[in-house]
Amino acid sequence: LFVLFAHLLKLGIPHQIIHEIPFLIFFSAVVLSGIYGGLGAGLYATALSSLLADYYFIPPTHTFFKHNWHQDFKVALYALDCLTIAVLCGSLKNALDKLKLVKSGELASRRRLEAIFTTSPAAMALWTGPDLKFEMINPQYQALFGNRALLGKPFLEALPEFHDQPFAGLLQAVMETGVPYVGHEELARHASEEGGPLEDHYYDFTYVRLEDDEGGTFGVYDHAVDVTDRVLARQESEKTAAALQASVMDLEQERDLREKFVAALTHDLRTPITSAKLMAQLLERSATTPENARKAQRITASMDRADAMIRDLLDASRIKAGLSLTLKPQHCDITEVAQATMDELSLIYGDRFHFNASGPMHGVWDPTAIRRILENLATNAIKYGAADKPVMVEVSGTINELALSIKNEGSPIPADAQAGLFQLFRRSDAAEAGKQEGWGIGLSLVHGLARAHGGNVGVVSGPELGTTFWVRLRALRSEAGADQMV
Structure with a gap:
């Protein structure tokens, strides 16, 4: 288009003038084509303008064959100049295009950063200069100080209450050394409104030095989060704890x-x-x-x-106190001890007990301890079992090991309550609800007496099974025939 425009100028400019400047007009067309169209357009303009100049302006005109090497040299020299200019103008256009892209990218990045700066839930500020002048703040930072004017003012001038606090010194240190500072739940006392009272605020914040394009110091950036509610809540919980x-x-x-x-x-x-x-x-x-x-x-x-x-x-x-109970071992018939205990309890509770033993069982035990175990478990079975159902008491074992079990029907013991049954002064919800008398030590004593015998105690309870307390005891002194049932 530039070449055609230059050719049209030939029609409107007198021949005497155009005869002196034909190459200048077409040369300008090549320059403009290279600048606006790039290398390709410049080369195309070079070729087209060379042909038009040769055909219309270099005598003999209206022919490409001059038969004069002077005229051909002019055309060749013109084409070489235009080619050089086309390359330079094309490179210039590429450079301008790249610069335009860079500026466009920088602008987009700046807009994104400004959007983040403005919409971030954290408080952000930027200080510049030796006096730490407020260069930028986002709405969240401004909200910390209400209607107080901050932008354009030095830090301590805008917020004089910080004179006796460490923040100005921290900012200066970051500005000078470039070492970031990270604060965690640090106390800052400042007014939330112009002329307001000083209040305690706690912040998590980071001070970071920013550098300019040449690597020099530009300013200090602050990213802060108000954690006052969290700190006060923790302090209150710590006081409560x-x-x-x-x-x-x-x-x-x-x-x-x-x-x-x-x-x-x-x-x-x-x-x-x-x-x-x-x-x-x-x-x-x-x-x-x-x-x-x-x-x-x-x-x-x-x-x-x-x-x-x-x-x-x-x-x-x-x-x-974590001590073992004292036992008094002696040779005895456990069946006889158990039967006598059940007989005594039957005088109090009637014929509620069904006692079963395979026969005499002689061994070395503490008969008083076994009597106490049976009394506690049998009394519990009467208290918490079904009133119209019998309590089953069974004794079995060898001369070296004894097994006791007491079973009652009725409401089962919940699984979550079974683990604490043998703890001192622990009573089940059923015992409390039923207003049964007791101190909550009976089952603990059973457990302690069983452990003193080197044995253990446990419970099995369920809707279909009823409730069975079992006790396993070892003889206090080994005797011959340990594996023989007696």
Whole structure:
């Protein structure tokens, strides 16, 4: 198009003038074609303008065959100049196009950064110059300080309350050294409005030095998150936890004192109870009437029950202290011990018990401990089992190992409650709901006595199975025929 335009100029410019400047006009067309169209357009303009100049302006005109080497040299020289200019102009266009792309990319990147800067939920600010002048802030940063004017002002001039705080010094250090600073939950006391009171705020923030295109210092960038609510909530929870810990320690001290008191009291009570029992036995022997003898017997029985309660409390204290219970081993028939225990309980509860043993079982055990195990488990079965169903008591084993089981029908023990049954002072929800009397130490004593025998205790309970407490005990001294059933 530029070449055709140059050719049209030939029609409007007088021949005398155009005759002097034909190459100049076409040369300009090549330059413009190269600048606006690139190398390809410049080369095309070079070829076309050379042909037009040769045909229309170099005599003899209207022919490409001059038969004059001077004229052909002019055309060749013109074409070479145009070719050089076309290459230069094409390169210039490529450079301009690349520059345009770079500027366009920089503009797009800047817009993206500005969008991030503006919409980020974090507070962002940029300071420049030795006096740390606010160059940029986003809405979230401005919101931290309400309506206070920040942009264009030095840091300490805009926020004078920071004079006595470390932030200005930190910014200067980052500006000078280039080493980023990361703050975690740092306290900043500042006003949220112009003229407002100073308030405590906590921030997670990062100061980073930014450099210009030449590698020099441009400014310091701040990325901050207000974590005041989180810090205050944690501080409150820590205070609550500390208060709870103090309460727990107080309760533990109170419990320890109570346990020591109970241990001391129960120990001291045994002496007067023993004396009272001896006196009751003397009264029974010297009674002059059957009625007085029966009264003395009831006193003795009451003293025995009180002594048993004291013994249970003392043993519970030993279990709590992690000590093993003391046993008194002796050779005995376990079947006879169990039968006597069931007979005594039947006097209280009637014929609720169905006792089953394969025969005499002799071995070395603590008969008193086994009696206590049976009494506790059988009493529990009566308390919590179905009132119209029997309680099954079974004794089996060898001279070196004994198995006891007590089964009752009725509501099963929930699985989540079974694990805590043998802990001291732990009572099941069913016991609490049924308002059954008890201290919550019976099953703990059973467990402690079983462990003292080198054995164990457990429970199986379900809607179809009923509830069965089982006990496994080892003989306290080995005897011959350990694997023989007796």
